[in-house]
Amino acid sequence: MSSPLYVAIDTPDLGKAQNLAQQVRHHVGGLKLGLEFFCANGHHGVHEMMKFGLPIFLDLKLHDIPNTVAKAVQALHMLEPAILTVHAAGGRAMLEDAKAAAGIKTKVVAVTVLTSLDDADLLDIGVGGKAEDQVRRLADLAQNAGLDGIVCSGEEVAMVKKHWPDGFFVVPGVRPAGGAMGDQKRAVTPRQALDRGASILVVGRPISLAENPDLAAREIEATL
Numbered sequence: 038m039s040s041p042l043y044v045a046i047d048t049p050d051l052g053k054a055q056n057l058a059q060q061v062r063h064h065v066g067g068l069k070l071g072l073e074f075f076c077a078n079g080h081h082g083v084h085e086m087m088k089f090g091l092p093i094f095l096d097l098k099l100h101d102i103p104n105t106v107a108k109a110v111q112a113l114h115m116l117e118p119a120i121l122t123v124h125a126a127g128g129r130a131m132l133e134d135a136k137a138a139a140g141i142k143t144k145v146v147a148v149t150v151l152t153s154l155d156d157a158d159l160l161d162i163g164v165g166g167k168a169e170d171q172v173r174r175l176a177d178l179a180q181n182a183g184l185d186g187i188v189c190s191g192e193e194v195a196m197v198k199k200h201w202p203d204g205f206f207v208v209p210g211v212r213p214a215g216g217a218m219g220d221q222k223r224a225v226t227p228r229q230a231l232d233r234g235a236s237i238l239v240v241g242r243p244i245s246l247a248e249n250p251d252l253a254a255r256e257i258e259a260t261l
């Protein structure tokens with residue numbers, strides 16, 4: 038079985054991205070490429086990263102009107118990413134159209150509440166109540182829209198999985214015990230995230246900023 042650990046390759050520099058992937062390729066289950074990478078390197082960069090033979094998670098967090106998102110998803114068809122993100126807050130029609138526009142090889146997952154936000158941040162953007170209530174609401178929306186799964190923190194994944202047993206759950210904001218939180222606010226350890234029902238874990242800086250990224254990935258893998 039392939040590792041549930043996906044490494045977030047957050048850099049605009051293709052050479053650095055290739056170097057990181059080369060170091061960790063035997064200890065991760067996939068490569069997550071995000072906005073930083075895609076804005077700088079586009080389709081060409083993704084094709085280069087596909088050469089490592091690992092599944093590609095294209096994390097573009099699309100969020101616009103349904104027509105625009107559907108056309109953007111269509112424009113990504115040739116890349117056939119294993120996983121693609123959209124924002125659940127785009128609403129039901131946007132989610133349905135994104136799913137319909139994706140190729141059958143791509144799991145479309147909806148970002149619920151970013152792991153960098155806590156209850157106070159949600160209040161600032163007009164969402165009262167707790168992060169977990171908002172995650173539950175958006176998870177229901179994504180499920181009803183026919184998506185494959187959601188992105189949420191390890192604090193909510195068990196609760197969501199109870200209502201969506203066959204959902205695909207991406208958990209970022211994962212930190213080894215005692216690791217630096219950075220801008221993450223709702224973080225759990227890799228082991229906790231898996232025990233609570235994560236399908237895959239996304240880990241960036243704890244690996245990419247480590248003196249020895251390969252060792253860092255192996256140490257995380259050993260806890261799983």
Ligand SMILES: O=C(O)c1cc(=O)[nH]c(=O)n1[C@@H]1O[C@H](COP(=O)(O)O)[C@@H](O)[C@H]1O
Pocket residue numbers: 045046047071096122148150151152153188189209210211219221239240241242243
């Ligand atoms: O969709 C994501 O992957 C994502 C959603 C979320 O709520 N929080 C979150 O941190 N992420 C991504 O997960 C990665 C986390 O990176 P680190 O905090 O460095 O481990 C980054 O690439 C984020 O873009």
